[in-house]
Amino acid sequence: MRLSCNQIADYERDGFLVLENFVDGSACDRLRARTQELVRDFDLKGVVSIFSTHEQTRTSDDYFLESGDKIRFFFEEDAFHPDGTLRQGKEQSINKIGHALHDLDPVFDSFSRTPEIKQLTSDLGIADPLLLQSMYIFKQPRIGGEVTCHQDATFLHTNPLRMCGLWFALEHATVENGCLWAIPGGHKLGLKSRFMRADGGGTRFEIFDETPWPEDKLQPLEVEKGALIVLHALLPHLSRENTSSKSRHAYTLHVIDASAHYSSDNWLQRSREMPLRGF
Numbered sequence: 001m002r003l004s005c006n007q008i009a010d011y012e013r014d015g016f017l018v019l020e021n022f023v024d025g026s027a028c029d030r031l032r033a034r035t036q037e038l039v040r041d042f043d044l045k046g047v048v049s050i051f052s053t054h055e056q057t058r059t060s061d062d063y064f065l066e067s068g069d070k071i072r073f074f075f076e077e078d079a080f081h082p083d084g085t086l087r088q089g090k091e092q093s094i095n096k097i098g099h100a101l102h103d104l105d106p107v108f109d110s111f112s113r114t115p116e117i118k119q120l121t122s123d124l125g126i127a128d129p130l131l132l133q134s135m136y137i138f139k140q141p142r143i144g145g146e147v148t149c150h151q152d153a154t155f156l157h158t159n160p161l162r163m164c165g166l167w168f169a170l171e172h173a174t175v176e177n178g179c180l181w182a183i184p185g186g187h188k189l190g191l192k193s194r195f196m197r198a199d200g201g202g203t204r205f206e207i208f209d210e211t212p213w214p215e216d217k218l219q220p221l222e223v224e225k226g227a228l229i230v231l232h233a234l235l236p237h238l239s240r241e242n243t244s245s246k247s248r249h250a251y252t253l254h255v256i257d258a259s260a261h262y263s264s265d266n267w268l269q270r271s272r273e274m275p276l277r278g279f
Ligand SMILES: O=C(O)CCC(=O)C(=O)O
Pocket: 137, 139, 147, 152, 165, 237, 238, 239, 250, 252
């Protein structure tokens, strides 16, 4: 399956592309089942790293900063009682798992490295692809937190910018359970900020443009299980809180081009022993 000229033109115009039925339902189910096993085997003693896009700096502890070549678990902000104990089981409390599932787990590896995804990234102009980052996002029923409007290039910067995000719906994603929203054409507004490692340790944001996003132009991207949403590196997008009783599981992959320089001050780094790989 190759992208048509019209699809490529849509992507260039809007900064995103929705491809329904990109993966089989059975492949989505295999990924969900494997994730259930990972969560079951995850020992949370000593790990209380709450992931929140509201206060990125506070939560950028070592556990987060060292996760670029590991499989690590991050909790919903509302998952804990004030005394630090979980309000409900860990299965209902985890916000996401990241960031090297595709290199460390065989089930994620085979979901991520298919001829179809390889062809797609080539059609998008990524000539020498490297799979940079993977995340399993739960968007838990009732406590699934919002992800504020952002560009992925803020977090994963290359020079020149050659990167795309691939967002796979593992369940039906709707406005009700916190689907993605995007500003069509917003990828032409330029890079607003970068989130990077700070010289003295930890992280910081560097702001290039303080103008707020034109959020009145956001459109919901409601999709069925098995759909793929391709996101341009500069596309402003977000997801709202999940206040419904339904989860909204998704898997994301970010692919860069080996010909572009991966910025050494990006928050996400790999150890020398685990270099990035292609398909
Ligand atoms: O799945 C979501 O809720 C948001 C994911 C997202 O925006 C991202 O991974 O950049």
